Amino acid sequence: MNGSLRNRLLIAAGALLAFFLGAAGVILERAFQESVEENIYSALQSKLFGLMAVIEVSNDSVIVSDVLPESRYNQMDSGLYSEIRGRGGSLEWRSPSLGGRALPVFSSLPGDFRYYDDLIPESQEFDQIQLVAMGLDIDWEGESGDITTLSLLVAEDHAPYDEQIAAYRRTLWFWRGGLAFALLLMQGLLLFWALIPLRRVASELGEVENGVLRALNSDYPKELLPLSDRINRFIDHEARQREHQKNVLGDLAHSLKTPLAVMRGMLNEQADANKQLDAMQDIIDYQLQRASTMGRRMFTEPVEVAPELGRIIRSLTKVYAGRTIDFRVDVAESSDGKNLRFFGDKGDLLEILGNLLDNACKHCKDVVKITANTLVVSAEEAPRGLQLIIEDDGPGIPIKQRSKVMQRGVRADSRTSGHGIGLATVSAIVDGYGGMVEIGDSQLGGARVVVSLPAE
Secondary structure (H helix, E strand, C coil), rough: CCCCCCEEEEHHHHHHHHHHHHHHHHHHHHHHHHHHHHHHHHHHHHHHHHHHHCEEEEEEEECCCCCCCCCCHCCCCCCEEEEEEEECCCEEEEEEHHHHCCCCCCCCCCCEEEEEEEEECCCHHHHHEEEEEEEEEEEECCCCEEEEEEEEEEEEHHHHHHHHHHHHHHHHHHHHHHHHCCCCCCCHHHHHHHHHHHHHHHHHHHHHHCCCCCCCCCCCCCCCCCHHHHHHHHHHHHHHHHHHHHHHHHHHHEEEHHEEEEEEECCCHHHHHHHHHHHHHHHHHHHHHHHHCCCCCEEEEEEEEEHHHHHHHHHHHCCCCCCCCCCEEEECCCCCCECCCEECHHHHHHHHHHHHHHHHHCCCCEEEEEEEEECCCCCCCCCCEEEEEEEECCCCCCCHHHHHCCCCCCCCCCCCCCCCHHHHHHHHHHHHCCCCEEEECCCCCCCCEEEEECCC
């Protein structure tokens, strides 16, 4: 799976958090609603008992005291209503708050509290409000000992309770949202802190690949120590393999040069044989170079371009001491402000510069210009890699021959010495790095060879 490990953990934690907070919210809201319903039930019971306390029955007539247990009974549309009905549903008393409106008639067994949580009055004057109500049928013994059956009903507007539940729900959602945000923020910070060692591993691997470090540090949490140890063993193994390969190739070259030197001495008088031996020597050098050139290698130290370029120029000045060659050198800084570096094998850089500058010196009149700067791939991407430009004021390379000179054994000018493997070697090395060699015309009048070596 692609994507960020931290994002995946945050998404998983967020989903679990949403599920548990949502479930907890539903449970808490349901518990609060049940608590409100219980409070309504208890409150209506208390109101019924309070109403019973102000009732008297005399001669089958119901007398209700003028001093009612709650003042809202006397206030029109106060939200608290009551009725008392006698035998057969006849109206005995109605609270002034009803304003002449009637509550629904119901019946129940004596002593049985009947609770209605969605009582809707039939009267249009109530504007379809929802009431909660409690009724009670009682057998009331009057002063004369007669038993009178009374039906008491107390009703209350449900809207205040609905608003109470809605306010609790809003508060609950607000605090749940705040808690979820705080927990996610803490989870993000915790993951950021917990993943620091992994980011260090990635950063140090990049530094090892670029040659800044030779191995990963060992101060990692114990869960990552096996990983860092195995990576370090792999780095050490790769370095030893690379060194072994160089030693084997060096031994092979040395073992071949000695027999060739003996044969050249034995055939000193035969020019054709010496030419063939020279050709064999060049072929061996070329094939050994190809074998040792495997493109960009990981875990190698970057090579500063300017010092190596200076050494090659000093060597060529000695080789071409009989000529006065003006080497014009322009080495820019890298994009990070440091000295321009080549992220690859030092031998590959020397081979590229040596072959190109040697060719330029062979064909130039007086001037060889070398420009080295950071490679610019596109306007959207930051400059990375290395670009080398070698120019001379010689005759140049004809367009038809530019693709051919990259092939081994082909020379643009047959009058110069050599076997035409220099540019082929350069092409093979640059191709191993995923780079490109381009040949064009220089403003100096000769050839212009541009080598582009990307950083990765």
